[in-house]
Amino acid sequence: MKRFCFTLALVFFLALGSADGKREEKFVVIVNPSNHFDALSRSKLSYLFLRKVSRWPWGAEVDPIDLKAQEPARQQFTKEVLGTTEEQLAQYWIDQRVTRGVGPPVEARDVATAKALVAARPGAIAYIPASAVDGTVKVIQVQP
Amino acid sequence: MIFPSFFRSIRTRFLVAGLAAVLLSGGLGVFLAATAQRQIHRQLRANAASIAQQTAFVMAPLVAFDSRNEINKALSLLQANPDFAYAQVSDEEGTRLASVGNVPSGPCGKDGPWQILEQGRLLNLKTPIVDGGKTWGCLQLGISRERAYHDAAQIWMTMLGAAALAMLLTLVGSLYLSRSIAYPIARLADAVSRARNGDWEAPIDVHNRDEIGRLAENFQHTLSELRRTTVSKTYVDDIIQSMVESLIVIDAQRTIRTANHSTCSLLGYQQHEMIGLPIERITSDLRFFDAAGLKKSSWNNEEVEYITREGQRIPVAISVAPMRSGGNGMICVAQDMRERKRVERELLHAKETAEAANRAKSVFLANMSHEIRTPLNAILGYSQLMLRDPSLRPETKENLNIINRSGSHLLTVINDVLDMSKIEAGRVQLHPVAFDLGGLLEDLAAMFRLRAHDKGLTFEVLVDEGHALSIVADEGKIRQVLMNLLGNAVKFTERGGIKLQASLTEREGWMWLSVAVEDTGVGVAEAEQSKLFQPFAQTQSGLDTQAGTGLGLAISREFSRAMGGNVTMRSTVGEGSVFHFEVPVQWSDSSAFSRKTINRRVTGLQLDKPAPRILIVDDEPNNRGWLSKLLVALGFLVRNAENGEAAVRLWQEWKPQLILMDVRMPVMNGLEATRKIRAHPEGTKPVIIALSASALDQDKSSVMQSGMDGFLSKPCREDELLRTLQAHLRLDYIYADEQPDPHAKSVGTAKPSHDFESLKSLGPELISKLQQAILNGEKHAIDELILRAAKSDAQSASTLKGLADRYEYDALLHLLEEVCT
Numbered sequence: 001m002k003r004f005c006f007t008l009a010l011v012f013f014l015a016l017g018s019a020d021g022k023r024e025e026k027f028v029v030i031v032n033p034s035n036h037f038d039a040l041s042r043s044k045l046s047y048l049f050l051r052k053v054s055r056w057p058w059g060a061e062v063d064p065i066d067l068k069a070q071e072p073a074r075q076q077f078t079k080e081v082l083g084t085t086e087e088q089l090a091q092y093w094i095d096q097r098v099t100r101g102v103g104p105p106v107e108a109r110d111v112a113t114a115k116a117l118v119a120a121r122p123g124a125i126a127y128i129p130a131s132a133v134d135g136t137v138k139v140i141q142v143q144p
Numbered sequence: 145m146i147f148p149s150f151f152r153s154i155r156t157r158f159l160v161a162g163l164a165a166v167l168l169s170g171g172l173g174v175f176l177a178a179t180a181q182r183q184i185h186r187q188l189r190a191n192a193a194s195i196a197q198q199t200a201f202v203m204a205p206l207v208a209f210d211s212r213n214e215i216n217k218a219l220s221l222l223q224a225n226p227d228f229a230y231a232q233v234s235d236e237e238g239t240r241l242a243s244v245g246n247v248p249s250g251p252c253g254k255d256g257p258w259q260i261l262e263q264g265r266l267l268n269l270k271t272p273i274v275d276g277g278k279t280w281g282c283l284q285l286g287i288s289r290e291r292a293y294h295d296a297a298q299i300w301m302t303m304l305g306a307a308a309l310a311m312l313l314t315l316v317g318s319l320y321l322s323r324s325i326a327y328p329i330a331r332l333a334d335a336v337s338r339a340r341n342g343d344w345e346a347p348i349d350v351h352n353r354d355e356i357g358r359l360a361e362n363f364q365h366t367l368s369e370l371r372r373t374t375v376s377k378t379y380v381d382d383i384i385q386s387m388v389e390s391l392i393v394i395d396a397q398r399t400i401r402t403a404n405h406s407t408c409s410l411l412g413y414q415q416h417e418m419i420g421l422p423i424e425r426i427t428s429d430l431r432f433f434d435a436a437g438l439k440k441s442s443w444n445n446e447e448v449e450y451i452t453r454e455g456q457r458i459p460v461a462i463s464v465a466p467m468r469s470g471g472n473g474m475i476c477v478a479q480d481m482r483e484r485k486r487v488e489r490e491l492l493h494a495k496e497t498a499e500a501a502n503r504a505k506s507v508f509l510a511n512m513s514h515e516i517r518t519p520l521n522a523i524l525g526y527s528q529l530m531l532r533d534p535s536l537r538p539e540t541k542e543n544l545n546i547i548n549r550s551g552s553h554l555l556t557v558i559n560d561v562l563d564m565s566k567i568e569a570g571r572v573q574l575h576p577v578a579f580d581l582g583g584l585l586e587d588l589a590a591m592f593r594l595r596a597h598d599k600g601l602t603f604e605v606l607v608d609e610g611h612a613l614s615i616v617a618d619e620g621k622i623r624q625v626l627m628n629l630l631g632n633a634v635k636f637t638e639r640g641g642i643k644l645q646a647s648l649t650e651r652e653g654w655m656w657l658s659v660a661v662e663d664t665g666v667g668v669a670e671a672e673q674s675k676l677f678q679p680f681a682q683t684q685s686g687l688d689t690q691a692g693t694g695l696g697l698a699i700s701r702e703f704s705r706a707m708g709g710n711v712t713m714r715s716t717v718g719e720g721s722v723f724h725f726e727v728p729v730q731w732s733d734s735s736a737f738s739r740k741t742i743n744r745r746v747t748g749l750q751l752d753k754p755a756p757r758i759l760i761v762d763d764e765p766n767n768r769g770w771l772s773k774l775l776v777a778l779g780f781l782v783r784n785a786e787n788g789e790a791a792v793r794l795w796q797e798w799k800p801q802l803i804l805m806d807v808r809m810p811v812m813n814g815l816e817a818t819r820k821i822r823a824h825p826e827g828t829k830p831v832i833i834a835l836s837a838s839a840l841d842q843d844k845s846s847v848m849q850s851g852m853d854g855f856l857s858k859p860c861r862e863d864e865l866l867r868t869l870q871a872h873l874r875l876d877y878i879y880a881d882e883q884p885d886p887h888a889k890s891v892g893t894a895k896p897s898h899d900f901e902s903l904k905s906l907g908p909e910l911i912s913k914l915q916q917a918i919l920n921g922e923k924h925a926i927d928e929l930i931l932r933a934a935k936s937d938a939q940s941a942s943t944l945k946g947l948a949d950r951y952e953y954d955a956l957l958h959l960l961e962e963v964c965t
Contacts, residue, residue, distance in 0.1 A: 044209060052276040053208040100277050 155322035163313035204275030229286035396472030523772035601639025640664025788817030
């Protein structure tokens with residue numbers, strides 16, 4: 001676990017350096033407008049998407065929604081926020097399914113679906129390209 | 145059900161039951177309280193665990209998102225729980241994130257186990273905060289057990305209080321119950337046992353208003369009812385113990401069940417010793433104690449002997465009755481008879497003494513009469529014999545007459561006394577024989593006419609015709625009564641005359657002979673009439689005459705009463721008296737009486753057959769002497785024997801036709817001699833006549849039993865003897881041609897044929913001399929003067945002589961005075 005955390009932190013620092021370098025087509029993390037948070041750290045976001053925390057502090061069920069693996073936002077989110085690769089992530093969910101009976105978050109068909117799901121579900125959380133954001137969802141800041 | 149002794153009281157039982165209930169409820173209370181306490185603590189732990197897990201569940205996202213405010217808010221919410229003590233949330237490193245209250249030190253990392261620890265008044269819980277498979281931190285929670293303890297204590301207090309209250313209530317309740325139930329019951333029981341012991345008077349001190357009160361009240365009522373209607377045991381006991389008579393009660397086995405004080409003192413036992421004794425121990429006479437026999441009848445006043453403890457026998461009179469209650473018990477009351485027995489013995493002794501004395505008196509009288517009669521026999525016999533001598537000087541003849549008459553008088557007196565003693569001894573016996581009533585009356589008339597005329601009185605006889613008949617009665621007693629009445633009439637009459645009336649009447653199925661003797665004498669004063677018939681009580685006139693025994697009328701009345709008749713009298717002083725004699729008689733068919741013999745003098749035997757042989761047996765030579773002289777003079781062949789033995793011998797060799805047998809003799813008495821003769825084959829031939837001076841009738845009957853044919857009492861009169869010989873030997877006598885009594889055949893209305901005018905011829909000189917001699921009481925001179933008078937007037941002289949002989953000087957003087965005037 002320590003080893004995993006160490007790797008994650010290393011990945012995180014590398015990604016920061018590269019993002020600072022490009023700054024285009026950024027994804028944003030959206031939640032249902034009823035959500036209390038305005039900002040969340042990357043570790044906290046990864047706890048949410050890796051289903052390490054099942055409830056929001058006010059009690060609502062954490063309902064993470066993924067995009068399809070070919071979506072660039074996903075690739076970007078996996079790399080920057082979760083700090084891992086798709087293969088490792090797949091391996092993680094196999095472990096989780098075996099040990100805890102928990103599977104990976106729901107995969108939306110497209111960005112619009114993800115956004116509609118977040119707007120409909122109070123505990124939902126998703127990531128979409130920043131251009132797709134509208135008033136039906138609330139964007140929270142991803143802090144380092 | 146057997147209880148230990150202390151359980152026997154209802155009060156104790158109430159207390160024990162109450163105590164048991166208290167202990168049970170107390171035990172139950174403790175058990176419930178302990179259960180409740182355990183339940184409270186279990187609940188507390190369960191609640192604490194639940195709170196800890198809920199809190200940990202809520203805490204998981206808060207710790208994960210590291211929201212301190214939310215954590216603090218959530219912790220402070222826990223404070224709302226009243227049992228809350230403290231809470232602390234640490235992260236997975238053990239760093240304290242938030243805390244409330246006083247948290248004890250101790251590690252609480254992410255590896256810390258879930259635990260719950262009881263430490264004193266606190267319940268310490270440690271719970272890991274887990275979510276999404278990850279331990280985010282640790283929750284420490286402290287729950288105070290203060291309230292639980294408090295609640296438990298309260299339960300305990302309540303329980304104990306309730307138990308104490310229950311105990312108190314039970315105690316009070318059982319005390320109350322024992323007071324209101326057990327105590328009155330105990331008092332009622334006391335009263336019942338007192339009543340059973342006889343104390344019916346004690347009040348029952350129970351005043352409940354419940355069932356016990358009613359019971360006590362009813363018992364009291366019953367008791368007073370019983371007290372009123374029945375007597376108490378002590379009362380009955382008192383009666384039984386106070387009885388003078390002995391009382392015992394025996395049961396069916398004849399064992400003594402009750403014995404009173406009198407019995408114990410009579411028999412010398414203690415009361416407790418008597419109970420259970422068999423009846424055989426106190427009496428041997430068991431026939432009165434037969435229960436079956438008692439069913440029929442009870443015994444009353446039976447004489448039995450009781451046996452005392454010392455074995456002494458006591459005569460008692462017992463009455464035995466079956467007990468009414470049945471069961472074959474008997475009640476026996478006995479009375480000490482010792483005193484009565486003693487009195488009875490004394491009475492018997494006194495009676496025997498009196499009877500012996502009376503017998504002695506009778507024997508004495510008989511002996512005395514025998515002793516007096518024997519010499520009298522000689523006197524009368526010889527004087528009569530001497531009078532037969534024709535060569536006697538008239539003077540001597542007269543002297544002999546006096547001796548004879550005086551002797552006869554003495555004999556009469558003795559006979560009277562003897563008769564009276566017989567009457568007093570109740571020994572009057574009747575000897576009814578057939579006799580000639582007319583003859584008797586004629587004899588008496590002849591006898592008393594002479595005496596009446598001698599006294600210068602008229603003598604009238606009025607007899608109904610047809611009385612020359614024979615009747616059956618006691619001739620001797622009738623003769624005695626009539627002689628007495630006539631004698632009295634002559635004795636007490638100085639002037640006038642005497643009337644004899646006789647009649648036979650039939651009345652009440654009987655022939656009654658009634659004779660009235662009427663005189664014109666001095667009469668009897670009314671006051672003296674009652675004394676007249678009492679023995680030894682002479683009337684004044686009787687005393688005045690100085691003659692007689694005073695027994696005559698008493699004997700007459702007693703004899704007539706013995707014969708079924710009576711003698712009554714009627715009298716007026718100075719005018720005279722009438723004595724009336726009445727007696728029942730029977731007709732007799734016999735008529736074989738030779739009449740008119742009494743006054744004729746026997747001078748010899750008709751010599752048409754051989755002279756009868758007569759044996760005279762007497763130990764007294766004088767008696768033999770005059771009898772043999774008399775009989776030899778008449779022509780009988782006579783021999784003498786001096787006792788019975790000689791008589792038997794003489795009879796055998798001489799064979800007399802008749803034996804005159806004295807009864808009392810030495811060597812062999814008359815009775816035995818008679819029996820010896822009668823026992824002989826030829827012994828029935830001779831006629832045996834007893835001669836006895838004994839006047840007792842019982843002697844007479846023993847004489848007749850011995851086989852004798854007749855009885856002559858000594859001294860015997862000549863005529864009686866000759867008549868007896870005539871009757872038994874069928875003799876004919878030659879009678880002397882004596883001067884016939886001028887009145888003998890004039891039965892009927894006779895008038896005094898003689899007046900005393902002729903006395904005047906005696907001359908005044910003789911009369912005055914005679915008067916003088918009478919006044920001087922010179923008997924010889926009187927007799928001499930009368931003899932001189934007889935020369936001139938024999939008839940008058942004989943009258944005077946009669947009076948003088950009887951010492952009737954008054955009459956004599958009276959007569960002489962009459963002549964002079």
